[in-house]
Each structure stands twice: as structure tokens, then as C-alpha cells.
Amino acid sequence: MTDASMLFQINFKSGKPVYLQVVDQVKAAAASGAMHAGEALPSIRPLAEELRVNRNTIAKAYTELESQGVIETLPGKGCFVRPNNSPLKKDVRRKLLIEEIDQAIVQAHHLQVPAPEFLDLVRERLGVIDEKRRANDSKTKVEL
């Protein structure tokens, strides 16, 4: 079992399709530097057994990640995290992000979090993820 499988956790009560949970967690791991470009993803069967899900679910997640350009499959070798360059055009990337931001804004409204506090939170979270990435980067360098 590779270390990477420990990054993933499935919550059947989240209401989010299981394969999407895997997709989002791989993307989060790549964004935070917990997984870096060129690193191998766990192979399908051991990860399926580890997470107690059907291999179809993991295969579907990997296919989705590949179509989003997050990972690539090398025949006979497995799946690897790709360097961060989305194949999508900049306006498409912005549009996808805007949808996510809008959802967070709607959620903030219903949770009665006013705009300035919301913006502070966004800055805070950017900082947290940046910090994680730097910590992961320095770890990698020490290992090298």
C-alpha cells in the first residue's frame, strides 16, 4: 500500500457521489503539495479494498481526473499526477471557478456570514493551503 492511499477518506453520508469524493481529494492533495507532479497514484484494486468501495468507483474517479488533466495514465505503469497545467482555456477555467465561488457566496448568505468576514475567511484559507504546500515542498527537498 502506498502512502497516498492514506490521503483518501470516503464518507457515505456526505451526499456526494463516492467517485467525486476521490476526484476532489486527489485534486486537493495535488493542490496542497501532499502529492506532487510525477507521483504515482495507488493502483485501483488495493485502493478499492482500502476504501471498501467497488473498483468501478475508483476507475471512474481516475478516468474523470484524467479527463480534467490532473493525472495521466502510462500504460503498464499506472496513473501519475501531472504537472499543474490545465488543458482548459483561461476563460473556461475562470468560468468553472466562478460557479464554485458563487455557491460559496450563496452558502455564506444563508449562514449569515457577511461579505467582509467571508473575504477574510477566503484569505485565511488561501494562507492555510499555501502553508501546507510549503511544508510539503520542504519535506520533499529534505528527502531528496
Place this chain on the structure above:
Amino acid sequence: MSANNPSTPAAIEIRGLSYSYGRGEAVHELNLTVTPGRCYGLFGRNGAGKTTTMKCLLNLLRPSKGEVRVFGLDPAKQEVAVKKSLAYVPDSVAFYPWMTVRETLDYLASFRDRWNRSIEGDLLDRFRLDPKQKANALSKGQRTQLALISAICPEPPLLVLDEPTSGLDPIVRREFIQTVIGAYQDADPGKRTVFVSTHLISEFEGLIDEFTIIDNGRELLALDADAARSRYQRISARFASEPATLDLGVAHMVRRSGRDVEVVVNGNASDVMGRLRALAPETLTTESLTLEEIFVTTVQPGAAA
């Protein structure tokens, strides 16, 4: 009967299936389609009609009404071809008591066109089954393990499992069904189909792609597992004081206890959430029901999920 695409027939196609034992009807007008490569659950209480349905697929019972097809073939007319395309593990398994595990596997392999020795060795190791052990000295759990090994070694395109984990130690059974299905689907997953009946649903939570719930021989619900979990949600709200009136629109179940309100919804979570939010609750949370909870709330709508 015609499949959507005649070149790739469904692994299992059941249309209007009814079966009666004497006067009692065990299965009533059941419809169900299993696409190749999927892991399909047939959920029901004991006596719901699961075993009867499976026996109709194997030509162990002839349908009173309706049709069943396995890869487009009629089990009554093409019995040999149907039986070559599947492996069936019944709810209680028996082996010749004087044979050892090794002899039992060799004997069963002699009926099959192919037999994957590496899967066999791998699973014997993982289950710590001793090939020299006599079948009559095996525990119930070990007999089930042996039956499952002998079902997947021929690598048939369809695996029919009737209550494969019932009667087993609760600690081991969950891991072991995962191991068996994982090994079976490891090669050529698009052609490895599982049709499994159970009333112990929590063990199959992550394995099931799609399911049908039956009760008294009738279908109550048939859904994709992810779709089911996103439709069935439990919403919990706590108010500052006990709410006087509560208009929640369509709810599957509502339970009130003082300041707390719990609602189970089927498909309209955002509407019910909106109505609760308008009453300014102190807390408002939502989570999906598990497949087992969906089963319970479907079979017994009054019961708390």
C-alpha cells in the same frame, strides 16, 4: 423481449417475473436489468423473494409468468450456455465431506473450461485455508470462503451470490466479501458482473453500484447507489423554542422532540431545507442516509431511519 442493443445484451434481464409456490406468490411482476460490469444488489428481508428470483435465473425454478434472460439467453432453453456464463453461490453450501480443500477445488475445476490458479492460490493464502483440510472439518465461514473461491476461479462473466455473508462472523465477513469481489473484478472489469442478494446491507455499502429493494416479492425501489444517497437525506434542525407550526411540504418522515426536528426527505432536500431555514433555526444540518438506512425506511416507512 429485446435488449436496448442486441449486440451487447444485459447480463441479466428480468421482465414481469412472477413465481408462485402453490397459492402463495413469492415474486410478483418483477423487472430488473443488470448491465455487464456492474455490481448489482438485490435487497430484501428474509422471505422477500430474493432466492426465488435467483433460482429462476438458473432454471432451478420455472417462472409462473414473465421472462428472464442471462446474456440474452433463456435459462430454460439454453441451460448449459447460461450455466457456463455464470457461477452461483447459494445461501448454504455443501461439499463432499471426504474430499480435502485441494480435491474439492480440482473436482469443481474439472467442470469448467478455465480455472485461474493464481487467483485460487492468492485467495487460499488470504483466507488461510489449508488445502489438506477435509471439507467436513471446515467451519461455516470456511465453507463459504471455499464456495466463493470456486465461484470466481472459472472467471465467469456473471457471479450470482445469494446471501454470501449471512451466518458469518461480523468482523470477518465485511473484509472477505470485499476481497472476493476485488479479486473477481481485478481483470477485465467491464465484463465482470456481480448480482448479489443480501439483507446485511451495510457490508455492501461501497461495493454496490445499483440496487433493487424487494418486499413480499414486489419491487419497492430501484436506484443507482450514489443517486439514492443524494436523494435520501436526513435533515436535523434545532430551534430556540419549540416551533408552533411546521409546514415542510413533502417529507418522507418527520420526527419532533421539543426544540429538535428531524426530517427524512426523498429527493427534495433543498425545498425542505429552505422551509426550515425560513423558521430561523439555531442549527441546521443534513446528511445522506446509508444504503442500509434507505432500505429500512423503504421497507418500513414508519420506522426511524
